[in-house]
Amino acid sequence: MEDYERNLNSLTQEEDFDVRKGPWTEEEDAILVNFVSIHGDARWNHIARSSGLKRTGKSCRLRWLNYLRPDVRRGNITLEEQFMILKLHSLWGNRWSKIAQYLPGRTDNEIKNYWRTRVQKQAKHLRCDVNSNLFKETMRNVWMPRLVERINAQSSSATCEQTESMIITDPSQRIQEPVGPGLVQFNSNHRQFVPVSELSATSSNSPAETLSEVHGGVVTGSGGYDPMGQTGLEEFNDWGCVGGGDSNMWTDDFWLLQDQFCYETTSYSYN
DNA sequence: AAAGGCTGCAACCGCTCCATA
DNA sequence: TTATGGAGCGGTTGCAGCCTT
Numbered sequence: 001m002e003d004y005e006r007n008l009n010s011l012t013q014e015e016d017f018d019v020r021k022g023p024w025t026e027e028e029d030a031i032l033v034n035f036v037s038i039h040g041d042a043r044w045n046h047i048a049r050s051s052g053l054k055r056t057g058k059s060c061r062l063r064w065l066n067y068l069r070p071d072v073r074r075g076n077i078t079l080e081e082q083f084m085i086l087k088l089h090s091l092w093g094n095r096w097s098k099i100a101q102y103l104p105g106r107t108d109n110e111i112k113n114y115w116r117t118r119v120q121k122q123a124k125h126l127r128c129d130v131n132s133n134l135f136k137e138t139m140r141n142v143w144m145p146r147l148v149e150r151i152n153a154q155s156s157s158a159t160c161e162q163t164e165s166m167i168i169t170d171p172s173q174r175i176q177e178p179v180g181p182g183l184v185q186f187n188s189n190h191r192q193f194v195p196v197s198e199l200s201a202t203s204s205n206s207p208a209e210t211l212s213e214v215h216g217g218v219v220t221g222s223g224g225y226d227p228m229g230q231t232g233l234e235e236f237n238d239w240g241c242v243g244g245g246d247s248n249m250w251t252d253d254f255w256l257l258q259d260q261f262c263y264e265t266t267s268y269s270y271n
Numbered sequence: 272a273a274a275g276g277c278t279g280c281a282a283c284c285g286c287t288c289c290a291t292a
Numbered sequence: 293t294t295a296t297g298g299a300g301c302g303g304t305t306g307c308a309g310c311c312t313t
Contacts, residue, residue: 021283023307045298061299062282097301109281112302117279 020054024063028053032060033068041069066107073105077114079154083147085111086119086139 020028035051041064044057053060066072077085081103088099094115096108103111119139123130 023281043298056283057298058284058300059282065300066281094302108301113280116303121278 018054019056021059024067028055029063029068032063036064036068062109066109071105072107077106077110079147079151081106083144083151085114086144086147089115089119090136090140 024032031051031053032047035047035053039047039050041061044061046057047053048055048057048060051060055063084103085099088102092098094112096112096115100106100108100111120130123135126135128135
């Protein structure tokens with residue numbers, strides 16, 4: 001019984017030798033790469049034992065999949081990848097490995113970390129549950145359309161492409177480049193902000209039907225979003241980091257979203 | 272300059288599923 | 293049918309580096 005429990009907990013393999021934990025060294029990486037190139041990436045416990053690495057099979061497997069695998073992609077998550085993550089997560093939830101299958105070279109661990117550090121952080125700042133319908137709908141109706149706009153803007157702009165290649169060449173120099181203004185508007189049907197392009201295509205709402213009207217706020221000029229104001233029709237001062245992929249989308253839109261959430265949580269008094 | 276806080280990421284842990292003997 | 297080991301998954305943790313005061 002005791003042995004059985006040990007097996008269940010995968011401890012027997014760890015008791016056979018002094019298990020090393022923590023960060024991998026270059027020597028360990030080299031040994032593992034060499035061993036996998038000869039024996040293939042299967043039977044990880046066997047690899048762990050035979051290679052002389054004082055690591056568990058699980059640890060070897062993880063190191064290989066998340067770091068040493070030749071096709072693993074490093075670097076910032078691109079806008080396209082951000083979109084895919086949002087899209088696929090809305091379909092499948094926390095099925096990280098499944099999502100990762102659609103992002104070549106990205107690992108489930110990386111996607112999971114991205115979700116936790118970026119998306120969940122925004123939800124936390126907005127004081128809402130990341131699994132709430134409100135957050136999901138906002139993601140679907142605001143963030144994802146915005147990402148599409150940015151992706152389109154990026155792909156149609158040679159200047160941006162040059163900037164992108166420059167950034168890729170020298171990641172230390174993060175150049176901020178406007179990727180095109182985006183106009184959002186409050187859609188009273190859905191009680192949400194949507195990009196104007198989308199709104200005009202799908203709704204007959206008049207432009208006057210904005211949050212500024214609801215709040216009696218003031219629409220700012222083209223200078224960007226006034227986080228302290230209650231503006232409804234906002235022109236994004238869209239200063240995202242192009243190409244580096246680690247776009248400032250979250251910070252750019254944070255004030256907008258915060259405003260929207262403030263509205264969402266108080267708007268019922270207007271009805 | 273230094274200390275404390277924060278962030279992002281690599282790695283670990285516990286669990287489940289599946290194949291096989 | 294069942295015990296066992298391997299693989300995979302999602303959640304969590306630890307820590308290095310960066311930022312702020």
